[in-house]
Amino acid sequence: MRRAGWLIPTLYIVFLLLPIYWLLAMSFKTTNEILGGFTLWPRDFTLDNYAKIFTDSTWYSGYINSLIYVGVNTAISVAVALPAAYAFSRYRFLGDKHLFFWLLTNRMAPPAVFALPFFQLYSAVGLFDTHIAVALAHTLFNVPLAVWILEGFISSVPKELDETAYVDGYPFWRFFIRIFMPTIAAGIGVACFFCFMFSWVELLLAKTLTSVAAKPIAAVMTRTASTSGYELGLLAAAGSLTIVPGAFVIYFVRNYIAKGFALGRV
Amino acid sequence: MRKTANQKAWFFVLPVVSLVAFNAIVPLMTVVNYSVQETFGDNVFFWAGVQWFEQVLRSDRFHAALLRQLMFTGTILAIEIPLGLVIALAMPRKGPWVSVCLVLMALPLLIPWNVVGAMWNILALPDIGLLGYGVNALGFEYNYTRQPGSAWATVIVMDVWHWTSLVVLLCYAGLMSIPDAYYQAAKVDGARPWAVFRYIQLPKLKRVLTIAILLRFMDSFMVYTEAVVLTGGGPGNSTTFLSIDLVKIALGQFDLGPAAAMSIVYFLIVLTMSWIFYTLMMRNEEI
Numbered sequence: 416m417r418r419a420g421w422l423i424p425t426l427y428i429v430f431l432l433l434p435i436y437w438l439l440a441m442s443f444k445t446t447n448e449i450l451g452g453f454t455l456w457p458r459d460f461t462l463d464n465y466a467k468i469f470t471d472s473t474w475y476s477g478y479i480n481s482l483i484y485v486g487v488n489t490a491i492s493v494a495v496a497l498p499a500a501y502a503f504s505r506y507r508f509l510g511d512k513h514l515f516f517w518l519l520t521n522r523m524a525p526p527a528v529f530a531l532p533f534f535q536l537y538s539a540v541g542l543f544d545t546h547i548a549v550a551l552a553h554t555l556f557n558v559p560l561a562v563w564i565l566e567g568f569i570s571s572v573p574k575e576l577d578e579t580a581y582v583d584g585y586p587f588w589r590f591f592i593r594i595f596m597p598t599i600a601a602g603i604g605v606a607c608f609f610c611f612m613f614s615w616v617e618l619l620l621a622k623t624l625t626s627v628a629a630k631p632i633a634a635v636m637t638r639t640a641s642t643s644g645y646e647l648g649l650l651a652a653a654g655s656l657t658i659v660p661g662a663f664v665i666y667f668v669r670n671y672i673a674k675g676f677a678l679g680r681v
Numbered sequence: 682m683r684k685t686a687n688q689k690a691w692f693f694v695l696p697v698v699s700l701v702a703f704n705a706i707v708p709l710m711t712v713v714n715y716s717v718q719e720t721f722g723d724n725v726f727f728w729a730g731v732q733w734f735e736q737v738l739r740s741d742r743f744h745a746a747l748l749r750q751l752m753f754t755g756t757i758l759a760i761e762i763p764l765g766l767v768i769a770l771a772m773p774r775k776g777p778w779v780s781v782c783l784v785l786m787a788l789p790l791l792i793p794w795n796v797v798g799a800m801w802n803i804l805a806l807p808d809i810g811l812l813g814y815g816v817n818a819l820g821f822e823y824n825y826t827r828q829p830g831s832a833w834a835t836v837i838v839m840d841v842w843h844w845t846s847l848v849v850l851l852c853y854a855g856l857m858s859i860p861d862a863y864y865q866a867a868k869v870d871g872a873r874p875w876a877v878f879r880y881i882q883l884p885k886l887k888r889v890l891t892i893a894i895l896l897r898f899m900d901s902f903m904v905y906t907e908a909v910v911l912t913g914g915g916p917g918n919s920t921t922f923l924s925i926d927l928v929k930i931a932l933g934q935f936d937l938g939p940a941a942a943m944s945i946v947y948f949l950i951v952l953t954m955s956w957i958f959y960t961l962m963m964r965n966e967e968i
Contacts (some may be wrong), residue, residue: 437812554700
């Protein structure tokens with residue numbers, strides 16, 4: 416058992432990488448080669464698909480739009496979740512348990528249920544087709560998650576830290592920013608990671624709330640797929656590029672991913 | 682942890698409450714409004730009572746979609762949870778390979794859902810995709826755009842590919858939090874691997890497994906983008922899950938009343954099942 420232990424994770428990783436390999440391989444093939452028949456690796460290696468994406472503004476602005484609203488969403492979610500998580504972890508107050516459960520129920524709301532009402536709400540307040548609209552809409556499921564993760568991390572910090580700072584005469588906000596936040600830096604990192612992740616991968620709401628100015632890359636891809644017919648190579652190249660920011664973010668938080676899950680509390 | 686009573690803590694949660702209230706309560710009330718009214722356009726609405734709810738709860742279409750949804754969620758839970766547990770148990774605990782494993786395994790989680798769909802679409806194309814071509818070359822007849830069986834298999838394998846890593850990461854985190862002393866004690870007692878798993882690891886994993894099952898249940902019940910991009914709900918209606926059906930009714934046919942009533946029933950199902958499961962699992966724990 417011990418000796419064959421490496422076999423299971425290896426097989427699993429190979430299974431995970433196969434579709435990604437195929438996507439990458441497709442992105443380096445010409446349309447002729449793709450439609451011509453089955454080839455295991457690109458015979459006519461080409462970078463045309465990538466060149467098109469980096470020169471055509473509808474394509475690369477899609478990436479910029481996505482990154483903007485994901486960034487704004489992560490900042491808002493973690494900023495509002497921090498004090499709330501602190502309150503849930505440290506204090507008892509009227510309706511705290513109900514409030515916590517109510518927050519979590521929003522994580523259970525199917526986006527399909529909210530797509531149409533969100534469209535009407537954000538049109539009514541004049542935010543339709545802006546980055547901020549998507550960022551705000553995604554807080555629906557990211558804020559509960561961030562509160563949940565941060566609450567776990569904050570609860571693992573002994574309360575004596577707060578009390579010592581109070582006795583030493585630190586004003587609360589200075590203690591919170593100068594001492595407390597660095598203490599739970601790992602937790603903040605993990606919360607940011609999850610907010611980034613769920614905002615980056617979501618499409619239904621992002622697509623419903625934008626038309627031109629803030630159109631996310633995912634929506635550019637689906638619209639291209641339906642209009643320009645069968646440009647699989649281009650689609651594969653665009654898909655491959657969407658993996659890059661995620662891979663980048665994972666690399667930075669790799670040491671905290673496992674820890675972040677363990678400290679989260681249902 | 683002992684907590685102090687402090688009503689001023691409400692000021693700390695106020696930003697979260699107002700933000701989520703804006704995002705959750707206003708749209709939810711919109712849905713509730715639609716669900717009890719009839720409209721003929723031009724923003725003219727009539728009271729319709731529970732008519733839409735009756736219609737939805739009696740419609741064969743809703744029953745069929747719900748059944749497909751339950752089958753899908755049941756299948757992926759039955760595969761992903763044990764598989765994730767086994768992989769987490771087999772993963773290295775220390776050394777340089779830990780980071781490599783974690784980074785590679787987390788990769789599917791960060792790919793936009795429509796790209797996941799598109800990726801599997803390309804992979805499973807019967808004539809030029811690696812999977813489709815391979816399966817056909819092995820002598821099986823496989824075409825996910827024509828055969829419901831193939832479409833189902835592809836959707837399930839795609840979901841296993843996409844989400845098993847979440848279970849692995851959760852279980853792995855749970856395993857890492859077991860102190861070494863437990864294993865040493867087991868060794869002194871001469872416990873077999875199965876006993877170590879059954880009496881040390883499994884009880885310690887209960888909490889993370891609860892989280893894993895809850896998250897996978899909720900998210901698989903809401904599955905939309907990947908399945909739509911891969912199969913479009915077809916062939917026929919064979920992979921039309923609840924979300925897909927809902928979007929078809931709401932945005933495709935613009936039947937606001939039935940769609941809203943269905944939304945509420947749908948949301949209540951997710952909520953009730955999560956609550957029951959959560960209460961059952963947490964019965965003996967103190968929070």
